Amino acid sequence: MLTKTDRREFLRTTGGIAALTALASGNSTKAQTGPKAGWAIVGLGNYAQYAMQRFTASQQSRIAALVSSDPAKAAQISNRYGVNSGNIYNYENFDSIKENDDVSVVYIITPNGTHSDLAIRAMEAGKHVIVEKTMAATSADAIRMIQTARRLDKKLMVAYRARFEPFNQNVIRMAREEEFGTITSIVAHKGFTIGNALGKNDWRLDRKLIGGGSLVDIGVYSIQACRYIAGAEPVEVTATVSNTSGDPRFKDVEESIAFTLKFSNGCLATGSSSWNYSLQNYFRAVGTKGWVELNPATSNGNLRMFASKDVVRSGQAPQPSRVVEERHFTNIDQLPAMFDHFSDCVLNDKQPLLPMEEGLRDLEVIEAIYESARTGRAITPIYAEV
Amino acid sequence: MLTKTDRREFLRTTGGIAALTALASGNSTKAQTGPKAGWAIVGLGNYAQYAMQRFTASQQSRIAALVSSDPAKAAQISNRYGVNSGNIYNYENFDSIKENDDVSVVYIITPNGTHSDLAIRAMEAGKHVIVEKTMAATSADAIRMIQTARRLDKKLMVAYRARFEPFNQNVIRMAREEEFGTITSIVAHKGFTIGNALGKNDWRLDRKLIGGGSLVDIGVYSIQACRYIAGAEPVEVTATVSNTSGDPRFKDVEESIAFTLKFSNGCLATGSSSWNYSLQNYFRAVGTKGWVELNPATSNGNLRMFASKDVVRSGQAPQPSRVVEERHFTNIDQLPAMFDHFSDCVLNDKQPLLPMEEGLRDLEVIEAIYESARTGRAITPIYAEV
Structure with missing residues (x-):
C-alpha cells in the first residue's frame, strides 16, 4: 500500500498529479507566440541528429548553437539548421559559450561518461542544462551535477521523454x-x-x-x-x-x-x-x-x-x-513536448516536471543492481541527501 | 545457447521431442477398446472432485477406489461414480489396498505436506503413483519417493497437466x-x-x-x-x-x-x-x-x-x-489426456513422458529460491543424484 508519507513524498518529487495531467492534456504544446529559448546541442551523433529534426515541431525552443569535436560535421549541420557559424563550439572552447546570450539551454547528448563534466561546465557558463539518460556514469557524478545546479541556481533535468506523453x-x-x-x-x-x-x-x-x-x-x-x-x-x-x-x-x-x-x-x-x-x-x-x-x-x-x-x-x-x-x-511527438516544457521553465522561471533528483535515484538503483550482480547479495540502495 | 550436452540431457529427461509431438498430435486420446486401469483417488477436496469429473472423458482410466478421512463424503462420492463400497479406504486402513487387484494406480490429491508418506505407502502396497504438484513438501521427501519407486520398480509421476497439451x-x-x-x-x-x-x-x-x-x-x-x-x-x-x-x-x-x-x-x-x-x-x-x-x-x-x-x-x-x-x-481436455498417458504406461509398461526427477528438480529450485529470499544471497541449487 502507498502510505500517506509515500504519497506525499512522491507528489513532492514529481510535481504532483496536476502537473502530470496538465501536460497529458496537451497544454504544453499549444502554439506560442512569445520568444523561443536558444538551445546548444552538445554532441552530434545519431540520436542528436534525430532529436534536432524535432525542433521544427517545437513552439518555444530553437537550435542556437552546436558543440562538436568534428568541425566538418558541425559546419554541415549548422547549414541545415541555420545556425550562425559563430555559434559552433568544440570541447576546448566550449566554456566561452558563457559570453553567448543567444544560448540559454545546453542539451547534452554525448556518451554517458562525459555528461557530468559537460553539464557542470555548461552551468558554470551560466546555462540551464537538459541531459540525456543516464544522468551521469555514476551517482557521485550526478550528485556533483545537482550540487552545481543548486549553487548556481540553474535548472537541470534528465531527458526522460516518456514522462511527457x-x-x-x-x-x-x-x-x-x-x-x-x-x-x-x-x-x-x-x-x-x-x-x-x-x-x-x-x-x-x-x-x-x-x-x-x-x-x-x-x-x-x-x-x-x-x-x-x-x-x-x-x-x-x-x-x-x-x-x-x-x-x-x-x-x-x-x-x-x-x-x-x-x-x-x-x-x-x-x-x-x-x-x-x-x-x-x-x-x-x-x-x-x-x-x-x-x-x-x-x-x-x-x-x-x-x-x-x-x-x-x-x-x-x-x-x-x-x-x-x-x-x-x-x-504525441515526445521530444518537442519535452523541449518546450524545459524552455517554458527556463523562459518563465518554473520548476521542471521532473526534479533533477530523478536521474540520481535511477543511478542509485542501477548501482545497487550492479553491486548485487557482482557480490551475489541482496542490496539496499543508498539514497543520498543532496 | 543450448550446448550439445544440455540438449542431450534435456531430451533424456523429457523423453525427447518425438514423445512430445506424439502427444501433441493427440495420439494418446484416441478411442481405446482395451482395459481401463483402476485408479484410487486419495483426498476428496475441491480439486479432487473437479478431477474426478474428468474421468468420464478418459479412455484408459476409471475411478476404482476412494481414500478419505470423511466416511460420509466418501460414501456420497462413491455413489456418484459407482465405486464399490468395499473400495473405500481411510488413512488408517489405506495400506490394505495392497490386496485390491482392482486398483493399479494411486492418484494423490492431498495437501502437499502429506504427499510423500502417502506415495511411499501406495508404492509399498504395490501400486503405481501419480501425485499432484508439488511432488512433496521438501526435496528430501521427493528423494525418498524416487528411491522407493526405484527399489520397488513402480511408476511415479507428478501431475503436471500442462505438459500434456x-x-x-x-x-x-x-x-x-x-x-x-x-x-x-x-x-x-x-x-x-x-x-x-x-x-x-x-x-x-x-x-x-x-x-x-x-x-x-x-x-x-x-x-x-x-x-x-x-x-x-x-x-x-x-x-x-x-x-x-x-x-x-x-x-x-x-x-x-x-x-x-x-x-x-x-x-x-x-x-x-x-x-x-x-x-x-x-x-x-x-x-x-x-x-x-x-x-x-x-x-x-x-x-x-x-x-x-x-x-x-x-x-x-x-x-x-x-x-x-x-x-x-x-x-484439449488436459486431465483425461494425462490420466490416459499414465494408464497407458502402467497397462503397457511404458516410461512416462515426465520422469519422476522432474518433480524433484522443481523442488530443488524452489528451495534455492526460498533460501535466497531468507539469506539475501544468490544461491546455486543443489541437484541430487538419485
Whole structure:
C-alpha cells in the first residue's frame, strides 16, 4: 500500500498529479507566440541528429548553437539548421559559450561518461542544462551535477521523454488513483539486438564511454518506470548478469541483466534488459483488482495500452476477468513536448516536471543492481541527501 | 545457447521431442477398446472432485477406489461414480489396498505436506503413483519417493497437466528447434487473490500442510515452464519476498515472491507468484530472433499463443518486427489426456513422458529460491543424484 508519507513524498518529487495531467492534456504544446529559448546541442551523433529534426515541431525552443569535436560535421549541420557559424563550439572552447546570450539551454547528448563534466561546465557558463539518460556514469557524478545546479541556481533535468506523453502519464494517474487496486507487482523488460543495425563500433559497447552495459543504455527506462508506477523507492535489490561467452560485443559490458526490486510500500518488481533480445519494450502493473500494460511502453511513438479489471458483482467477491480492453490516448511527438516544457521553465522561471533528483535515484538503483550482480547479495540502495 | 550436452540431457529427461509431438498430435486420446486401469483417488477436496469429473472423458482410466478421512463424503462420492463400497479406504486402513487387484494406480490429491508418506505407502502396497504438484513438501521427501519407486520398480509421476497439451508442447518444440533463435530470456508470472473465492479457511494458508506459500501453490508452474522452455537447469537463483503486514491470510506463508533464474546455457528468467494479484497466468520466451507468449499459459483450457518473429530481408540484418500473430492449437481436455498417458504406461509398461526427477528438480529450485529470499544471497541449487 502507498502510505500517506509515500504519497506525499512522491507528489513532492514529481510535481504532483496536476502537473502530470496538465501536460497529458496537451497544454504544453499549444502554439506560442512569445520568444523561443536558444538551445546548444552538445554532441552530434545519431540520436542528436534525430532529436534536432524535432525542433521544427517545437513552439518555444530553437537550435542556437552546436558543440562538436568534428568541425566538418558541425559546419554541415549548422547549414541545415541555420545556425550562425559563430555559434559552433568544440570541447576546448566550449566554456566561452558563457559570453553567448543567444544560448540559454545546453542539451547534452554525448556518451554517458562525459555528461557530468559537460553539464557542470555548461552551468558554470551560466546555462540551464537538459541531459540525456543516464544522468551521469555514476551517482557521485550526478550528485556533483545537482550540487552545481543548486549553487548556481540553474535548472537541470534528465531527458526522460516518456514522462511527457499521455500513455505513461495515465498509467501513473491510474496507479495513484488505485484504479486497479493496490499495485502489488510491476514487470518491465527492454531489449534489442545491438551491433546489427548500428554496426559493431557502437560506442555503447565501450564501458568507459557508457559506464555499464544494457542496463544503463535501456534498462534505465524500466527502472524509471518501476519507480514512477510504484510511487516509492526500492529498498532491496537482487540481480544476475548473463553474457554469451566469446561474443566480442560483450567482452567489456553486460549483455543481459535480470533484477528484482522490492519497494518501500511492498510492491515487487521484476525486469531485465538485454542487448541480445528480439525487440522487447513493455511494462505491466498488476494490482489487486486488475492490471494495465503498455506495449510498446517507452518507444518514441506507437505506444499502446491494454488493461483488464476484475468484475465486481453486487454482493459477491471480485472475480478475475479475462476481458482485456485496449485504451486509446494520443501518441504525441515526445521530444518537442519535452523541449518546450524545459524552455517554458527556463523562459518563465518554473520548476521542471521532473526534479533533477530523478536521474540520481535511477543511478542509485542501477548501482545497487550492479553491486548485487557482482557480490551475489541482496542490496539496499543508498539514497543520498543532496 | 543450448550446448550439445544440455540438449542431450534435456531430451533424456523429457523423453525427447518425438514423445512430445506424439502427444501433441493427440495420439494418446484416441478411442481405446482395451482395459481401463483402476485408479484410487486419495483426498476428496475441491480439486479432487473437479478431477474426478474428468474421468468420464478418459479412455484408459476409471475411478476404482476412494481414500478419505470423511466416511460420509466418501460414501456420497462413491455413489456418484459407482465405486464399490468395499473400495473405500481411510488413512488408517489405506495400506490394505495392497490386496485390491482392482486398483493399479494411486492418484494423490492431498495437501502437499502429506504427499510423500502417502506415495511411499501406495508404492509399498504395490501400486503405481501419480501425485499432484508439488511432488512433496521438501526435496528430501521427493528423494525418498524416487528411491522407493526405484527399489520397488513402480511408476511415479507428478501431475503436471500442462505438459500434456499442445500449446505448452509446441512452445517446447519451437524452443528446441530455435524458431525464435537462441532463447535468452523467459518471463513467467502466476497470481490470483486467495481467500475470497475459496474462503479464509483455505488449507493452503497453513504452512504445515502446504510446505511454503504462493510459490509452491502456483509458482511451481512457472518454475516448470522456465525449465522446460530453457531446456536446462538453473545454476544461480535470487529472490525477494513481500508480505502485506497485518494481513491475516499471510501470517504463516509468503504472499508474493519474485525471483531471477540463471540457467546453465546462459538464459535468464524472471518471474513471480502471488496470492495478492489480480489473475496473472502467462509466460513469454524471448529469443534472439523473436518471441512467443502463452497467455493464459497453464490454466486448464482457454490457452492462447502469441508470437512475433523478426523480419529478415535478403542481404539485410534481421529487423525487429512489431507484428504479433496469434497461433492456434487445440485446447484439449488436459486431465483425461494425462490420466490416459499414465494408464497407458502402467497397462503397457511404458516410461512416462515426465520422469519422476522432474518433480524433484522443481523442488530443488524452489528451495534455492526460498533460501535466497531468507539469506539475501544468490544461491546455486543443489541437484541430487538419485
